Amino acid sequence: MPEERAPGKFFRTMPLTLDAPLDAVPGLPARVLKSLAKEGVDHVAQVVEWLPFRHEDRRQAGAAVFQPGLEPVCHQVRVLKAGSRFFGRRRGAGVFEAQVEALAGGALGAQLTLRWWNMAYLSRVIAEGQELAVFGRIKEFKGRLSMDHPDYEVLGGEDEPGIHTGRLTPVYRLRAGITQKALRTATWHVFQSLQPDFTPDLLPAPRADSEFAGWNRARALRAVHFATGPEELTTARRYLALEEFYGYQLRVVRRRRALTASGGIAQPAGELAARFETALPFPLTGAQQRCLEEIRRDMASPAPMNRLLHGDVGSGKTVVALAAMLSAVENGRQAALMAPTQILAEQHFRTAQTWLEPLGLGVALRTAARSDDGAGFFTDRRADVVIGTHALLHDDALLHNLGLVVIDEQHKFGVAQRARLIQKGRTPDVLVMTATPIPRTLTLTIYGDLDVSTIDERPRARGKVVTRVRPAAKQDEAAKFLLEQLEQGRQAYLVYPLIEESEKLDVTAVTKGCADWAKRLPHFQTGLLHGRMSTEEKEQVMRDFRAGRIDVLVSTTVIEVGVDVPNASVMFIHHAERFGLAQLHQLRGRVGRGPHASYCVLFVKDGDNEAKERLAILEQTDDGFRISEEDLRRRGPGDLLGRAQSGQAPLQFAEMLADTRLVRLARRLAEKALDADPRLQAPRFAAVRAFVFGDDTPRAVMQ
């Protein structure tokens, strides 16, 4: 089929650039241009930046004969015979077969049958005597070798050889209307015409002793599509990942420096803090003490604190936060704590009342549902400590002199919300708390703009949580055990995950679960908790559970990380196979909060051995870091990053974030660049400035 080709009219007069239209690319078949244009892809940059998500090894399978195997292979072959066989009367319902022999190598005499179903038009494309490159899996049946639906290229024919076969072949995530072959053809022709230095570098030139010596952005982009071999491909991907992380770190480091430069308040700890510690019913653990010292040092200094308090569930972050709040109060300022939910805000409020009011502090609660001023602080005096949900953000009357902002479970809040609360004070100190055990390899990315304090030790008073993975069929046995625990006066959580797509169906599932359990445990009080209930209903249920009026709480995952009911010692999690390890670990952190031995049973689908094996680590350890590292190893950083990045474009090379060396290098390069030129205004930073900030005026990227 002779085909109209783009004339490449601009090429003769000027070299191809990234912003050139695709119809300026010499050699691009018109049908390819058309199919891409229909989807709005009509510029060179669009195909260059459309990166493949994997490659297929379509290099020649050496001299070896046709070998049946599980992996697809690439061969160059000659067509001996080709034709269609039809089944029935329907036109096109048939198989097109080509009998081929190997073109080269020791495969003399060996034959292979290529088969394509319902592609009768191939009789106009593939004919006897032609030479083809084919890629597919070779099967053997009764001594005959065949390859079904191979990808093919006619050698010396219309397709340029060597685009789709005979190489490491890029595979793209497609959009409707565009085929792999069309996109690959376009990209290949584009790179045929682009100059070697078609784009400026964003990264500084690599040092001679670095793994990237000799690399630049143009080379990496070319190789990430059409690498000549696996090593080149790896380096290209790493180069582009480094570049992406560099952009990310530039934003993070810049933001951090801007904040530090903005001059905060010095709030040294004093006499109140000492009284607080003496009054506590327990001594702080070593780790709590160390973290508190780090926080106090930051607060005492006039530069604004921007610190993450990172600690596994139950490690005792709340006390540390309350102690920190005293430093603000002691210096005549307010402290605010923002929790992600009503239930948690209430719990913190109660804790704060218990521990801070005896010291003479005014504690207030502010949530959407309730505005509790404790002892009438709004009228006759101001609150020293305000606890609340995001409703705090809308309350200007209450917060007028903020010295410290504490944000609990930070990943639940958008970064923008965090910024908004912080803006209510004049550069207050900021403490962010999270129980998500983030592997150390990732903190630099996720919390790159924060200093990190980690509570890596648990209060001794806590009971151990014995965890077991059991098939769902063992529920009745488990029920007996549950009964024993209840009879000893303990309480239990029975968790049902979000199973269905619709919340309504989930509610049905948990409601039914609750009814079932109520029947099984007639002498005990069951309560139901799910996301469809009103805030007041939920609160009431939690209050009843905390007070022991409810023995068994049946709920979806709305029971929050951080809910603290020390008498609850049993948790059953149904359909545990649907959860990630880190999430299960957080859920079970709700038991084992008192002195009692505690138990967590993870029910998995009968016969789901994969899940049993995956969840086994929860039986072995309750070290949140180990568990999250295992999660990271199994599932990649997507989940963790999802939280950190919500609202932003996902990183293209996110899977490489676990590569600490690369992330650290990106960080160092970013710091160096900003040391040299804090606003990246020099001409040599023009490209990176556009890359990082979208254009020449740095916008509030990624707040």
Ligand code: ADP
């Ligand atoms: P998390 O880090 O999950 O927020 P919490 O601050 O809720 O943990 O603390 C969990 C429980 O441990 C609370 O009941 C708290 O009073 C208790 N606790 C905190 N620190 C200590 C300690 N040093 N010794 C004994 N118990 C502690």
Ligand code: MG
């Ligand atoms: Mg907590």
